[in-house]
Amino acid sequence: xxxxxxxxxxxxxxxxxxxxxxxxxxxxxxxxxxxxxxxxxxxxxxxxxxxxxxxxxxxxxxxxxxxxxxxxxxxxxxxxxxxxxxxxxxxxxxxxxxxxxxxxxxxxxxxxxxxxxxxxxxxxxxxxxxxxxxxxxxxxxxxxxxxxxxxxxxxxxxxxxxxxxxxxxxxxxxxxxx
Numbered sequence: 001x002x003x004x005x006x007x008x009x010x011x012x013x014x015x016x017x018x019x020x021x022x023x024x025x026x027x028x029x030x031x032x033x034x035x036x037x038x039x040x041x042x043x044x045x046x047x048x049x050x051x052x053x054x055x056x057x058x059x060x061x062x063x064x065x066x067x068x069x070x071x072x073x074x075x076x077x078x079x080x081x082x083x084x085x086x087x088x089x090x091x092x093x094x095x096x097x098x099x100x101x102x103x104x105x106x107x108x109x110x111x112x113x114x115x116x117x118x119x120x121x122x123x124x125x126x127x128x129x130x131x132x133x134x135x136x137x138x139x140x141x142x143x144x145x146x147x148x149x150x151x152x153x154x155x156x157x158x159x160x161x162x163x164x165x166x167x168x169x170x171x172x173x174x175x176x177x178x
Contacts, residue, residue, distance in 0.1 A: 013051050015041040020058055021103050029059055029107065059107050066104045069093070087143075087166055091159035094147060102151050142169065 019040035023032045032055055038045050052058040073089055094101050143166065150162055 009051070012041075012043055012047050015043060016048060016051065016058065017062060020055070020062070021099055024103055024106060025099070029055060062100070063104060063107050066097075066100055069097075088159055088163040091150075091162045094151070095155045095159050098151060098155050101147070105148055105151065 016037055019037045020032065022040060023036060034045055034048050034055060037055070037058075038048055041048075052061065070090065070093070073093060077084060077086075146162065146166060150157060
């Protein structure tokens with residue numbers, strides 16, 4: 001039986017996702033067919049349709065999966081309500097999963113990268129809560145630009161170097177003392 005969490009089903013989903021991601025590196029989503037994906041994954045179309053409605057449903061599920069992975073990176077911080085502003089773990093995750101993040105940005109062109117642990121309290125302290133929404137928008141756009149540029153360069157710099165670049169943008173700001 002093909003229950004939602006069985007090993008065979010997960011294996012099929014992974015093959016389908018890998019095939020889709022492979023095609024997405026050289027094609028636009030509207031140029032990728034279910035038939036192409038199934039041939040590449042060596043699976044039947046019925047297996048595809050048992051898991052996804054169409055190519056766009058597959059794309060949406062991949063985006064959600066990546067967003068959930070990022071969300072889980074900061075689960076402990078959310079549970080303890082202790083924001084460390086540790087972007088290094090994000091940058092390490094991106095370097096280890098470059099192809100999926102490239103896919104994420106290709107599928108999610110006009111949206112900001114979802115960072116669930118953005119510290120609005122720290123920003124309110126640094127900016128006296130004046131125009132905070134503008135600061136957050138600026139920060140997220142800058143973070144997006146850094147990550148996209150790094151991915152376009154095949155993550156040649158280390159996660160530590162990217163973390164340093166991000167932090168150097170905020171060196172002139174006064175952070176509260178621990």
